[in-house]
Amino acid sequence: MTNYVIAGVLGVFFGFSLNKAGLTKYNKIVGVFRFTDLAVLKFMLTALVVSMIGLYGLRGLGLIVFPAVPATYIVGNIIGGLIFGIGMALTGY
Amino acid sequence: MKFVMDYIRKEEWSPYVAGILLGIVGVLAVLLSNSLLGASGAFENIAGLIGKALAPAAFNNMYFNFIMPPGITWGVILLVGVFFGGMLGAFSSGTFKWRLVSDDQWKKVFGPQVWKRWVLAFLGAIVLEYGAGIAGGCTSGLAISGGMLLAPAAYLFIAGMFASGIVTALIVYRKGY
Numbered sequence: 001m002t003n004y005v006i007a008g009v010l011g012v013f014f015g016f017s018l019n020k021a022g023l024t025k026y027n028k029i030v031g032v033f034r035f036t037d038l039a040v041l042k043f044m045l046t047a048l049v050v051s052m053i054g055l056y057g058l059r060g061l062g063l064i065v066f067p068a069v070p071a072t073y074i075v076g077n078i079i080g081g082l083i084f085g086i087g088m089a090l091t092g093y
Numbered sequence: 094m095k096f097v098m099d100y101i102r103k104e105e106w107s108p109y110v111a112g113i114l115l116g117i118v119g120v121l122a123v124l125l126s127n128s129l130l131g132a133s134g135a136f137e138n139i140a141g142l143i144g145k146a147l148a149p150a151a152f153n154n155m156y157f158n159f160i161m162p163p164g165i166t167w168g169v170i171l172l173v174g175v176f177f178g179g180m181l182g183a184f185s186s187g188t189f190k191w192r193l194v195s196d197d198q199w200k201k202v203f204g205p206q207v208w209k210r211w212v213l214a215f216l217g218a219i220v221l222e223y224g225a226g227i228a229g230g231c232t233s234g235l236a237i238s239g240g241m242l243l244a245p246a247a248y249l250f251i252a253g254m255f256a257s258g259i260v261t262a263l264i265v266y267r268k269g270y
Contacts, residue, residue: 003126007167011174012181013118014130014233019182020103021111026196033255033262034270042108043115044237050116051241055123067127070229070239072246077235080228081253087221088232088254089261091214092199 026092033089104186119241128167129242131234132175133225135168137161161226168234202265228253 021043022028031037058064100106122128141163144152157163183189193207194200203209225231228250230239236254239247263270 007170011171012178015175015178017114020106033258046112047115051119054120077249081250082257083224085254085257089258091217
């Protein structure tokens with residue numbers, strides 16, 4: 001139950017940050033593929049760097065154990081990414 | 094304090110500030126419930142739930158039994174939160190409104206018809222979700238959550254996503270690119 005409450009609260013912050021970064025707008029998402037607006041990339045990579053530092057720091061302190069890392073299967077990951085990109089550029093979500 | 098409140102009310106933050114917020118959320122998800130942020134998986138969980146109820150035989154396969162078991166998972170609750178969080182963001186800046194076509198730029202490229210936007214959004218979303226299913230996650234579930242754990246899958250996915258996204262945008266925009 002607590003887990004569900006945490007999920008809901010974190011979800012609200014997740015959605016809030018997406019909205020504030022403008023990623024809920026079509027032109028922002030397409031902008032990154034047209035090289036006219038790199039907000040998507042800036043947002044994604046900032047989040048990556050911050051969470052990397054946090055997670056590896058906390059693991060170094062012995063406070064967390066990493067959850068199952070997403071599986072790598074090279075062909076599937078790339079083909080999935082290629083299909084995903086078409087949908088993303090078309091819809092802007 | 095006033096500065097902070099004013100900043101929260103701004104319609105658009107610097108992507109770096111918003112990115113820091115998401116990064117912290119990503120760390121908290123692992124710290125508090127040992128889970129990874131994700132969006133596309135939740136749709137598959139719900140699809141599995143509906144599918145098992147309507148056509149149990151068709152959904153009785155490897156994928157829906159073991160890889161993406163149906164149910165109201167952590168990710169589904171997260172997704173509900175995302176919906177309300179996005180709404181809250183729009184309310185906080187006073188930009189919330191109901192719209193049938195999302196953007197002026199979209200109208201310029203595809204024309205003013207509302208049905209076109211809805212059909213394309215629906216079809217595009219099918220393509221998007223299918224790709225995410227093959228790759229094992231979407232922008233949040235694989236690219237960001239996997240990337241922060243340094244999973245090679247995440248970076249392969251990002252490369253694929255940008256390669257085809259750029260080509261698709263080139264085709265859609267042609268001379269206007």
